[in-house]
Amino acid sequence: MFSRVIEEEFLEQLSDNPAVALLGPRQVGKTTLIKSFLDQFGKPSIYLDLESNADLIRLQDAELYLDERRESIIILDEIQRMPSLFPLMRSLIDRNRVPGRFILLGSASPDLLKNSSETLAGRIAFLELHPLLLEEVKNEISYAVHWLRGGYPAMLQAATDRSSARKMADFISSYIERDLPLLGIPGNPVNVRLLVNMLVSVHGGLLNVSQLANSLKMSVPTIQTYLDYLENAFLIRRLLPWHVNVSKRLVKTPKIYIRDSGMLHSLAGITGMEDLTGNIIVGSSWEGYVIQQVIAALPFNVKPYFYRTQDGAELDLVLVKGNNVKLAIEIKYTNSPTLSRGNSVAQQDLGNPLLLIVTPSAEDFRLKENIQVCSISTFSNYLKEAL
The missing domain is CATH 3.40.1350 (Trna Endonuclease; Chain: A, domain 1)
Incomplete structure (x- = not known):
């Protein structure tokens, strides 16, 4: 396992807040990171996976189960699957407000988890775990491999570039067909896939929602909704313009990026460095890759x-x-x-x-x-x- 730059901040927030939410896309290493900390917590911990039927049965009477274990750190994985827990956690925290009551792991941003940001206001700290950064892996993996494959651990550490590309293709399909619908995205996954594929051609450019809507024969509100969900699932980034200088005629449209370079390359059909360096998107890919490394740090x-x-x-x-x-x-x-x-x-x-x-x-x-x-x-x- 690679050391993550967020480790120190996570432990600091856990020592200062009743609840800490560690958010990020699927398969980015959230569960692995938390399990590596179990010996450092200083008190017992209980891990509950909200995608596990066995763990869901344990939470049939969630208030009784959690209150009886108030001396333990409760780790709730895939918290977006059970938003009904947020008001209960507020009540339990207010009865016994001590640091480190709950660790929440999720694949959706605070904007999508509105129940947590509103119900647990003043009781929770939000942290984002990004795909592996070059800073975290550069002693073992070259920048070229990291750029090509992206930062998702399974893809980055695949046996070959081809295997990495195949894993990423399967991951994208699963995210679009299974995970985004679970987060509440409306509409047909086929349309979402068409939009995601279209984003390859505008990666690093100014976002023109009307142009995307016309190209895909969808309405502007539909495209805007899809983009909101993709952003809240940590798959894309809309980078805003800086416009404090009112004396200049400034561009006020955001730029759009597919966050992970490996995901961009998979969508573009790129499976090796030779493909990448000879591809028309090489410049915008490099720009997006560096921007992700900077922003994540x-x-x-x-x-x-x-x-x-x-x-x-x-x-x-x-x-x-x-x-x-x-x-x-x-x-x-x-x-x-x-x-x-x-x-x-x-x-x-x-x-x-x-x-x-x-x-x-x-x-x-x-x-x-x-x-x-x-x-x-x-x-x-x-x-x-x-x-």
């Missing part, structure tokens, strides 16, 4: 955006703390990067913050006084220093 109080004006000034990522731009990032799929005039103008618009140019494997060097070139393997050093 951000502290909770730093928000990511992109910057683009109608006049062509643009930067791939702008990291904002409070209302201040702390770091700008431009992503280049080359080890001999140059900046466009639009990149330079954007940096000036933002007040000349440090601009990090992230490449596949270039040696780190200063391009100019406030422009640093680095590799995907070393960007985290500059991220920590700037934030």
